Amino acid sequence: VGVARRATISDLARAAAVSVGTASNVLNGKGRHAETTRLRVIEAARNLQFVPNALIRSLQTGTTNAVGVFTWRLERGDWHDVTFDVLRGISRGLAEHGMDVLLYAAHPHEHNVEATYFLDGRVDAVVLAPGGLDREGIEAVAGAGVPVVALYQSDVPERVASVCIDNRMGVFDAMAHLVALGHRRIAFIGPTYTEDFRERRDAYGAGLARHGLRFDPDMCSAEGLGTPDTVGPELARLLSLGRAPTALLCANDGYALAVLELLRQREVAVPNSVSVVGFDGSAQALTVGLSTVRQPAEEVGAQAAQYARALVGGATLTECRTTLPVTYVAARTTAPVGT
Amino acid sequence: VGVARRATISDLARAAAVSVGTASNVLNGKGRHAETTRLRVIEAARNLQFVPNALIRSLQTGTTNAVGVFTWRLERGDWHDVTFDVLRGISRGLAEHGMDVLLYAAHPHEHNVEATYFLDGRVDAVVLAPGGLDREGIEAVAGAGVPVVALYQSDVPERVASVCIDNRMGVFDAMAHLVALGHRRIAFIGPTYTEDFRERRDAYGAGLARHGLRFDPDMCSAEGLGTPDTVGPELARLLSLGRAPTALLCANDGYALAVLELLRQREVAVPNSVSVVGFDGSAQALTVGLSTVRQPAEEVGAQAAQYARALVGGATLTECRTTLPVTYVAARTTAPVGT
DNA sequence: TTGTATGCGTTATCAC
DNA sequence: GTGATAACGCATACAA
Numbered sequence: 153v154g155v156a157r158r159a160t161i162s163d164l165a166r167a168a169a170v171s172v173g174t175a176s177n178v179l180n181g182k183g184r185h186a187e188t189t190r191l192r193v194i195e196a197a198r199n200l201q202f203v204p205n206a207l208i209r210s211l212q213t214g215t216t217n218a219v220g221v222f223t224w225r226l227e228r229g230d231w232h233d234v235t236f237d238v239l240r241g242i243s244r245g246l247a248e249h250g251m252d253v254l255l256y257a258a259h260p261h262e263h264n265v266e267a268t269y270f271l272d273g274r275v276d277a278v279v280l281a282p283g284g285l286d287r288e289g290i291e292a293v294a295g296a297g298v299p300v301v302a303l304y305q306s307d308v309p310e311r312v313a314s315v316c317i318d319n320r321m322g323v324f325d326a327m328a329h330l331v332a333l334g335h336r337r338i339a340f341i342g343p344t345y346t347e348d349f350r351e352r353r354d355a356y357g358a359g360l361a362r363h364g365l366r367f368d369p370d371m372c373s374a375e376g377l378g379t380p381d382t383v384g385p386e387l388a389r390l391l392s393l394g395r396a397p398t399a400l401l402c403a404n405d406g407y408a409l410a411v412l413e414l415l416r417q418r419e420v421a422v423p424n425s426v427s428v429v430g431f432d433g434s435a436q437a438l439t440v441g442l443s444t445v446r447q448p449a450e451e452v453g454a455q456a457a458q459y460a461r462a463l464v465g466g467a468t469l470t471e472c473r474t475t476l477p478v479t480y481v482a483a484r485t486t487a488p489v490g491t
Numbered sequence: 492v493g494v495a496r497r498a499t500i501s502d503l504a505r506a507a508a509v510s511v512g513t514a515s516n517v518l519n520g521k522g523r524h525a526e527t528t529r530l531r532v533i534e535a536a537r538n539l540q541f542v543p544n545a546l547i548r549s550l551q552t553g554t555t556n557a558v559g560v561f562t563w564r565l566e567r568g569d570w571h572d573v574t575f576d577v578l579r580g581i582s583r584g585l586a587e588h589g590m591d592v593l594l595y596a597a598h599p600h601e602h603n604v605e606a607t608y609f610l611d612g613r614v615d616a617v618v619l620a621p622g623g624l625d626r627e628g629i630e631a632v633a634g635a636g637v638p639v640v641a642l643y644q645s646d647v648p649e650r651v652a653s654v655c656i657d658n659r660m661g662v663f664d665a666m667a668h669l670v671a672l673g674h675r676r677i678a679f680i681g682p683t684y685t686e687d688f689r690e691r692r693d694a695y696g697a698g699l700a701r702h703g704l705r706f707d708p709d710m711c712s713a714e715g716l717g718t719p720d721t722v723g724p725e726l727a728r729l730l731s732l733g734r735a736p737t738a739l740l741c742a743n744d745g746y747a748l749a750v751l752e753l754l755r756q757r758e759v760a761v762p763n764s765v766s767v768v769g770f771d772g773s774a775q776a777l778t779v780g781l782s783t784v785r786q787p788a789e790e791v792g793a794q795a796a797q798y799a800r801a802l803v804g805g806a807t808l809t810e811c812r813t814t815l816p817v818t819y820v821a822a823r824t825t826a827p828v829g830t
Numbered sequence: 831t832t833g834t835a836t837g838c839g840t841t842a843t844c845a846c
Numbered sequence: 847g848t849g850a851t852a853a854c855g856c857a858t859a860c861a862a
Contacts, residue, residue, distance in 0.1 A: 158610065158612075158635060158636070160854095160855055160856085161855065161856060161857095162855080162856095170832075170833085171832065171833040171834070172833090172834090172855090172856080172857090173832075173833060173834070173835090173857080173858080173859095174831085174832055174833070176856065176857055176858085177832090177857090177858090180857080182857090182858090183831080183832090184831065185831065185832085186831065186832090189831080189832080201607075201610075201631075201635070203607045203610040203611050203612075204611065204855085204856075205550075205611060205612040205854090205855055205856070206611035206612055206613045207546045207547075207549050207550055207555070207612050207613065207854095207855085207856095208546075208550060208612075208838085208854075208855045208856045208857090209611075209855085209856065209857080210546055211544075211546050211547060211550070211838055211839080211855085211856075211857095212837095212838070212855090212856055212857045212858080213856095213857075214838095216546075218593070221594075236575045243594060243596050244596075246596055247596030250596075251596065252593060252594065252595055252596050253593070253594040253596065254557070254591060254592070254593050254594070255560075255582060255591065255592040255593070255594050256591055257582050257583070257585055257586030257589075257590065257591050257592065268540075268542050271497065271542040272542050272543065272544060272545035272548075273497075273542075273544045273545055273546050273547075273839095274545045274546065292540075296497060296540070297497070409778055435774065435775055436774055436775050436778040439748055439775040439778060439779055440778055440779055499838095499839055499840085500839065500840065500841095501839075501840095509848075509849085510848065510849040510850070511839090511840080511841095511849085511850090512841085512842085512843095512848075512849055512850075512851090513847080513848055513849070515840065515841060515842090516841090516842095516847095516848090519841085521841095521842095522847075522848090523847065524847065524848085525847065525848090528847080528848080543839080543840070544838090544839055544840070546838095546839085546840095547838075547839040547840045547841085547854085548839085548840060548841080549840095550839085550840070550841090550853095550854050550855075551839085551840050551841040551842075551853085551854065552840090552841070552842095553854090612855095
């Protein structure tokens with residue numbers, strides 16, 4: 153490994169026969185300078201391959217040009233299928249303004265997330281996916297003067313920005329479609345351990361009422377449902393009901409895909425025997441033609457990036473919150489009842 | 492936004508009635524200290540919610556505890572379906588040692604990647620996905636004393652680490668399976684714009700020879716093939732051949748999935764009329780039951796993380812290179828010929 | 831227009 | 847065991 157000490161601005165100044173102050177000013181385009189001086193500095197910088205130390209620069213300017221991003225996990229197919237789409241949105245939204253992402257390492261059972269992670273001055277703001285920091289932790293970060301953008305959480309402290317999606321709208325649209333297809337026995341499969349999941353389940357209840365359908369506890373997952381890979385017993389229970397559901401509304405694509413796989417193993421025809429609907433519009437969902445509610449995950453990230461920048465810029469937006477619309481897209485896992 | 496100035500170590504030292512040096516030592520567990528002193532410092536740190544400034548800390552210690560990761564894009568379903576798996580592997584491998592990931596923002600048509608990105612002192616090492624930095628750029632980074640780990644590139648400068656996968660093995664295994672199923676007319680669909688793609692295509696040629704099959708240029712994509720969404724004409728061409736292929740070996744899952752979708756639209760039965768094989772083992776591939784070669788993407792990332800740490804630690808491994816094995820997994824898109 | 835001096839917050843090196 | 851002080855590399859305010 154080469155140990156070539158990188159050139160500092162003093163090296164540069166010496167080489168260009170100017171003072172460090174002048175060198176700094178020229179490089180940052182501040183003040184006026186004799187053309188010859190300017191050229192000498194530029195030339196020397198090229199020769200020395202001078203790259204200013206970002207750390208010290210940040211220390212000086214008070215800005216790091218980086219946003220911390222915490223995503224609870226980068227798991228594949230777990231509770232949140234669109235994590236990476238969100239990440240891309242954030243990254244892109246920041247890239248347009250020359251900012252980078254500091255991805256905080258946090259993996260289950262390995263580290264607890266602490267507010268202090270985000271207070272060491274490395275980032276100008278943080279974007280938080282749900283599940284990592286509790287309300288107290290969020291308060292601590294925001295209270296320390298680090299702007300916070302919360303994702304998929306509407307119940308956040310006063311000064312915290314948030315970007316959510318319209319779960320209610322998505323569920324309503326999906327249910328309207330199912331009802332239009334003649335479905336009356338619509339079941340809901342999903343857990344309750346995030347705000348999104350809870351909203352979707354609540355919307356399911358409200359959706360039934362909208363169409364004059366009765367809520368049947370048997371047709372709705374109880375609190376304890378785990379991750380998609382443990383959905384087997386729940387599905388078995390539903391299928392064994394006297395009046396089994398003709399449509400399965402799932403809390404997200406992960407559950408829907410797990411359900412599809414189980415149905416395939418049981419040789420239950422989809423969508424002919426039973427319709428299945430997901431939520432999120434994950435890549436896998438699109439690939440298999442799952443009818444699902446597409447959420448604008450990349451936009452969620454982009455919006456978060458914009459809020460982060462705005463807050464850093466001092467914009468004391470009291471209203472830096474938004475709920476983005478979703479789009480139900482019928483594909484190949486929904487059909488008229490009894491076909 | 493709160494502007495609460497964060498407590499510095501001098502504040503802490505004053506509060507604890509010790510010198511900054513002692514405070515620093517206590518916090519970092521260096522040297523021996525009277526128990527009372529230690530407790531005073533700890534207590535004061537708690538009260539003041541002291542968090543050391545990571546920038547200055549890095550300035551002092553010369554280490555940032557962060558690794559820069561450059562992934563050409565975070566695109567969905569583009570050339571590299573496993574980007575996120577790799578990212579997870581890197582993140583995880585670093586997290587175990589308390590290190591974070593600085594994700595460099597680089598999106599197509601928005602920014603060119605320059606070696607200087609990685610030379611501003613923000614990271615201890617960098618991991619580079621292919622396509623971003625050319626050989627000269629990599630040399631520049633490594634030459635400046637920043638350890639580099641290249642992914643999916645074996646042709647790298649002397650001091651650069653690299654993590655690759657055994658493309659040849661994967662293609663051979665897949666072809667052996669196809670041949671065992673009775674296939675003789677096996678076509679290859681894929682581009683050549685990455686080393687992996689080229690290796691896979693070359694292995695296809697070698698694989699044919701292995702089984703005593705003749706290489707037919709008509710059965711192999713020409714150089715110019717674009718992204719998966721433009722694979723239509725190529726597939727049409729293959730299907731219209733006098734002796735059309737009975738099996739399609741695709742350069743990666745993205746192409747394979749695109750092919751599957753097109754075949755579905757054309758109502759060509761898979762695997763009964765034609766078998767399809769992908770490469771990479773992406774989430775989508777697993778979901779649809781694509782027969783594919785699974786590459787250990789997360790391990791690739793984890794290995795890269797380990798190399799990065801080793802190089803940072805001064806380990807002058809001349810041999811910090813590896814080629815990880817892959818596993819062909821037959822699923823639901825391959826069947827005996829003519830069924 | 832250019833140069834000089836100060837300070838950022840921390841760690842490391844040395845006296846005490 | 848503890849404390850003073852230098853040094854890290856840069857931007858900035860101010861003097862020349």
